[in-house]
Amino acid sequence: MNRLQVRQKELPLSVRIEVMVYLVMNKPFIEFMGKLSNVEVVALQKFVWDKTVEIGLRLKGKSFTRKDITKRMIPTPTYQRQQKCSERVYYCKGVMCIHSNPECARNKIHGHLSAMQGAVQQWLEETEPPAVRK
Amino acid sequence: MRNAEILVVTTDSNLSLNLFRKICKEIIETNNKIIFGFLPIDDQFEIHLYAVEWEAQAGDYAWKSLARKALGSLVLFDWHDEKSMEKMQQILDYFGENFELPLMIAANLNSEHEKFPAKLYRGGLSVTSASRFSFYNAESPDSMRELIVGLININLEVIAKD
Numbered sequence: 001m002n003r004l005q006v007r008q009k010e011l012p013l014s015v016r017i018e019v020m021v022y023l024v025m026n027k028p029f030i031e032f033m034g035k036l037s038n039v040e041v042v043a044l045q046k047f048v049w050d051k052t053v054e055i056g057l058r059l060k061g062k063s064f065t066r067k068d069i070t071k072r073m074i075p076t077p078t079y080q081r082q083q084k085c086s087e088r089v090y091y092c093k094g095v096m097c098i099h100s101n102p103e104c105a106r107n108k109i110h111g112h113l114s115a116m117q118g119a120v121q122q123w124l125e126e127t128e129p130p131a132v133r134k
Numbered sequence: 135m136r137n138a139e140i141l142v143v144t145t146d147s148n149l150s151l152n153l154f155r156k157i158c159k160e161i162i163e164t165n166n167k168i169i170f171g172f173l174p175i176d177d178q179f180e181i182h183l184y185a186v187e188w189e190a191q192a193g194d195y196a197w198k199s200l201a202r203k204a205l206g207s208l209v210l211f212d213w214h215d216e217k218s219m220e221k222m223q224q225i226l227d228y229f230g231e232n233f234e235l236p237l238m239i240a241a242n243l244n245s246e247h248e249k250f251p252a253k254l255y256r257g258g259l260s261v262t263s264a265s266r267f268s269f270y271n272a273e274s275p276d277s278m279r280e281l282i283v284g285l286i287n288i289n290l291e292v293i294a295k296d
Contacts, residue, residue, distance in 0.1 A: 013230045014223035016261050017239055023220070024250075051259065058253050127251040 003115060009043045012048045026121050038102050042094040045109045052116040061124040068070075072115035079108055135180055139199050140285060141235075142171075142185040142208040145221035147211045149242060149272065150185035156275040157282075160185060169204045173282075181282065188225050197232070205263075206236030206285045213241035213269070236288040237265035240279050242272045264292055 013020065022029055033041055041050055049069075056064040074082075076092045082091040091097065142181055146148040150169060155162045158171035169182035184200055201207070205230065211222035222239070229235060243249070252267060257280075258266025266284060271277040 012227065012263060013237075013262060014226040017226060018219070018223065020259065020261070020267050021213075024254075054259055055254065058259075059251065085265075111239055124250065124254070127253070 001029055008038045011040060011043045011047055015040075016047060019044060020051065023048060023051060023117055023120055024124075026117055029117070030110060033106060033110060033113075038105075041106055041109055042098055045094055045112060048113055048116050055120050056123060059127045069116055069119045072118050073112055074108075079111070083107075084122045136178060137180045137182050139182045139184065139204045140199075140282065141204045142183050142210065143188055143207055144185065144210045144226055145212070145215075145218040145225070146186070147187040147189055149212070150187070152272050153208075153210070153261075153278050154183060154185065156272075157278050188221055197228075201233045201235050203210060204235065205289055206238065208281055208285060209237055209239045210270075211239075211241055213243050213246075234264070236285060236287040236292060237261075237264060238268060238288065240268045240270045240281050243269050244272055256280065263295070264288060 020031055020033070021027065029044075033044065036044060049099050052069055053064075053066070056068060060068065076089055080087070080089065080092050085092065085104070087097075092108070094105050097108075142150045142153065147167070147169075149165075151161075152242040154169060154171035158173050162170040164170070167187050168291075169185040171185065173181040173183060175181060184198065192280060199235070209222060209225055209229070212218040226237075226239065229237065239261065240258075255268045258268040261267050268281060268284060270281055
């Protein structure tokens with residue numbers, strides 16, 4: 001499977017709903033990732049990113065920026081140094097490394113997923129729930 | 135009288151029966167596990183709800199004929215019940231493989247409904263181009279009606295994209 005095919009892979013509907021539960025309930029993704037293939041893990045990252053942005057827009061409105069999420073992530077050069085990786089910086093992406101070094105790619109993706117969960121949980125804590133209509 | 139049809143698929147028949155009792159004017163329960171509910175909008179238009187309890191062994195005898203004309207389906211499950219979650223996933227896999235039907239997938243939170251801000255889920259978070267995920271409170275008729283509005287909105291969006 002080439003990079004384009006990896007990028008285009010989508011999670012089944014039932015898995016997407018399960019992912020929503022993990023994201024909103026702050027359940028650790030690590031075991032869940034273990035059930036997924038390498039390509040599905042890349043699709044998971046993309047889906048969680050999309051949903052985190054959607055939730056950010058809903059809860060933060062116009063004050064939401066991508067940086068609210070990315071500031072929680074380890075910068076790629078730092079991550080590469082930690083992994084003692086000598087590849088070029090732009091190689092450090094799930095779609096690139098998921099086949100050649102899946103353990104490292106999964107580790108990085110898991111870090112991103114945790115960062116996105118953290119952002120969602122913070123927004124939920126900051127947002128006052130309105131009175132429930134009966 | 136004009137009508138629109140909505141299929142209600144639940145992991146537990148109590149979820150659909152409860153929904154019908156809260157929002158429908160008339161309910162007909164049959165002995166083949168299908169419940170009909172009638173929700174009049176005005177004297178010219180009525181929404182017909184068909185509830186089918188999910189059973190894998192039911193095959194597609196009812197689903198195909200019901201799904202063909204339906205505006206879409208509400209798929210309801212209990213947020214905190216793992217068995218309900220598993221059943222809901224079977225339903226979604228089956229629907230995903232067999233039908234192109236707008237879906238509003240909703241998790242019942244009951245009293246925990248207020249834990250989440252409504253703007254998180256009102257109208258549903260998009261899951262695919264024709265399906266959304268939302269929360270609802272099985273004790274609140276307003277919350278259930280919002281799911282129907284959400285399903286109608288998915289239809290409008292699908293039409294707009296075509």
